[in-house]
Amino acid sequence: MKSRLFVASADIERETGFGRDQLRKWRQRFQFPPLEFTAEGKPGYSVNTVNRLRLVRRLLDGGFRPGYVVGKTLEELEKLHVAVSLSVPRVCDDESTSELIEQLKKADSAGFLKLLVKKRAKKTLLQFSRSVVAPLLKGLGDAWARGDVEIHHEHFCSFCIERYFHAQILRLKPKRGAPKILMALPPGEHHFLGLLMIEAVLAEQGAMTVSLGSDIPLNELKLAATSHNVDAVALSFSAAYPARDILPTLKHLRRLLPRRIPIWAGGATLAGIKNRPTGVSLFPELDGVVAALNDMVDQMSVR
Amino acid sequence: MKSRLFVASADIERETGFGRDQLRKWRQRFQFPPLEFTAEGKPGYSVNTVNRLRLVRRLLDGGFRPGYVVGKTLEELEKLHVAVSLSVPRVCDDESTSELIEQLKKADSAGFLKLLVKKRAKKTLLQFSRSVVAPLLKGLGDAWARGDVEIHHEHFCSFCIERYFHAQILRLKPKRGAPKILMALPPGEHHFLGLLMIEAVLAEQGAMTVSLGSDIPLNELKLAATSHNVDAVALSFSAAYPARDILPTLKHLRRLLPRRIPIWAGGATLAGIKNRPTGVSLFPELDGVVAALNDMVDQMSVR
DNA sequence: CGCGCTAATTTGTCACGGACAATTTTTGTA
DNA sequence: TACAAAAATTGTCCGTGACAAATTAGCGCG
Structure with missing residues (x-):
């Protein structure tokens, strides 16, 4: 019996993080992933294929190159993977x-x-x-x-x-006169927790936070920022967010927002980014956000 | 002078909600949106184009067909739009x-x-x-x-x-011996509120709810259902969910889940669906969910 | 052997058009 | 008028070529 079909073609990006164009090119260049069809003739990916893709994702994250890992069988990938994961010992002995x-x-x-x-x-x-x-x-x-x-x-x-x-x-009450921060996820990002942690520490410091959640077009973010008259806009990038999209997104938003509104971006992946646009602050650690908020409070009280 | 701001090709989906394939086909069929390039030669969309697309989005939501509105100038679109928005009655009676x-x-x-x-x-x-x-x-x-x-x-x-x-x-505490309900959004659905309302009324009745949030593959849903040993699985479909995907999704999940676990689906759009699969209950109204829960409690106490 | 520099290769993104299925509209007929 | 068949509209997916960005390899020089 063939492996059960499970992921529709359209959902493959959500499942594996690889775009359709990318997978199509891989199929042309490495003969993987194959085109598969359900019993009813709909295109889709089998569980086996999805699992292989997930392993490929892990190995690519680990530094391998597509030409080396794409196209390997599940067994080969797993062998590679255990070799790698053993080399990274379980440091989470917490x-x-x-x-x-x-x-x-x-x-x-x-x-x-x-x-x-x-x-x-x-x-x-x-x-x-x-x-x-x-x-x-x-x-x-x-x-x-x-x-x-x-x-x-x-x-x-x-x-x-x-x-x-x-x-x-x-249940946190903002302090009087504290800065107002607009919280949002960048378009396409659906991992809330990072943003929530940022909002939590900001609110804990007495900031007033206004959150829009996910799936906000950047221009709507700009409209919201001006209409709420916020003092900063905070975003959060998860590890799943395509690294190459981070800077373009930030630059795009920077162009849209008035210069007086700073952009704060959080997320561990930001640690690897060197040159940030002016007017954008990157905070790989939560502490940085707190510091930025305190700076802002100082600035405001000086005036 | 040409409009200066450009949206990169990759961002157009986030900005307008139209996919690249879709826009490409429109370009082929309606000569819109045109291919444009920034001063540096990168492909992108001008502000004017993006605005036209946004208006197109509104008009399509209002019931127009692409062949009629795509390709119209900004002025024509705006004229259409005011005509339509006037016809929308101001039923803010409440x-x-x-x-x-x-x-x-x-x-x-x-x-x-x-x-x-x-x-x-x-x-x-x-x-x-x-x-x-x-x-x-x-x-x-x-x-x-x-x-x-x-x-x-x-x-x-x-x-x-x-x-x-x-x-x-x-802050709601489940009653002892009350049913355990697994809550989740179908894949691709990101509108939480409906699911939360269902969960709230269930929890209010004393049910124990376990929520997985969004972006759960259906097979993971099945694994979660069995491992948590729940008495039912509840989903919520928003109006934005493609109506033609509802039944396939429900049938698929029905095949995956053991028969003893009923599927409850909520959402106003379900009102239009006539033939539901066996073992799947549709609740266009919140009351139905409460009734289903009470039925289940009765069943359990009889045994 | 290390360090930069350039060339070659690899890789991802985009456009295009064809195929096809789903849906809606139009047409033909009772 | 009602209803079924035909036609059109529309969106999604595929393969392919072009191209730019990123990565690796090669090489001369101190």
Whole structure:
């Protein structure tokens, strides 16, 4: 029996992060991925193909070149992958993290949330994000790479944390006269958690935050920024966001926004970017955002 | 002088919502949008073109066909648009709704949230959803069609309500022995609010809900359903979801899930669907979900 | 052996047009 | 008028060629 068909052609980008054009070129150059069809004749990709593509993604991220890995069989890819993943030892020996992951694997949703709240303890949201959430996400990513957890575990985990942050942000009251920050995800980005963490630490410092969520065209972002009369616009780029799109997006937004409104961009991937446009600040770490906010408050009080 | 701002080819989808393939076909068939190049020779779209495309988007949403509107000049499009927007009746009859919309237009984010909470008053989440949220969203849609509000107003509104619901759900405690429901958006669907409303009324009835958010492949949904050992899977289809994809998606999921797990689908668009697959329940109204939950509770207590 | 510089190769993005299926409109007929 | 068949409209996907950007390899020189 053939492997079950599962991903429609249109969904392949969401599933693997590779664009259709890219995959088409690979098919022409490396004879992979093949064209496949469901029993009803619709084009699509088999589970096997999708898995191979996911492994290719991992290996490309690990530094391999497409010509070397695309076209290899699942076995070859896996061999390569274990070789690589073994060479990167599990540094996430954080006991706290593995405890949370265990709870997730047991599918104990209530228990996970309770444990999460307990880990929060007396921490600020900033401390909580750095010492609990970030390691947990990293540990989950590694666990997924090892095959220890499934994708839905990651989704569920993110969702729980997002909800918790939503609730926490809602109960924070902005200080009088504090800056007003517009929060949004860049177009095409759907990973909320990063943005929520930024919003949480900003709100915790007393800033007034206004969030638009995802799927905002950049020109709408500009309209919102002026109509809300905000003091800054904050974006968040996840690791899944195509690195080559980051600078163009930022430059584009920079052109649209009036110069007096600074752009703050968060996300660990920004660490690798050297030359930022003027008027755009990059914050690979959460602390940077807090510092930027405090700078802004100082500026405002000086006047 | 030529218009100066250019949108890169790759960004056009985010800006207008039209895909590259689609625009290419339009260029081939209607000689619009033209291929343009920046001073440096990069391909892109001029502001004028982007504006025309945005108007086309509005008119298509209003029921026109591409062959009729694509290729018209900006002036012709605007004339058409005012003609149409005048015909959209100002059915903001509900005073409560227009009050909220006014608050949104003033970009008074804190005031909007406060007003929202006030409207909640002593209502249950179900009553709140039906009497406040749903009319508000409908009113906003109409206002957008008339050009009274911008897209970012809608986004901001949805986001505020979503956050409120998140917080409310988090404070609800499930009853002992109540059914466990897995909540998720179908692949490609990104409108959370509908799903959140369903989750809210379920949680309000004492059900235990487990939400995975969006972008879950259907097979992962199945894995999650079995590993969490849920009693039902609930999905939500927004009006933006392509109607022709609804039944295939539901059938696909039905094949994946064990028969004992019912599928509940919510969303106003489901009202138009006549023949549902067995084992799938369609709920165009929120009440239906509550009824289904109560039925399930009865079933369980009988045993 | 390291360091820069240039050439060659690899890789990704875009445009184009053909094929095709889904949908809507028009036409023909009872 | 009603309803079925035919025609058109429309969007999505595919393969291919062109091209620019990124990467690697080659090479001379200190």
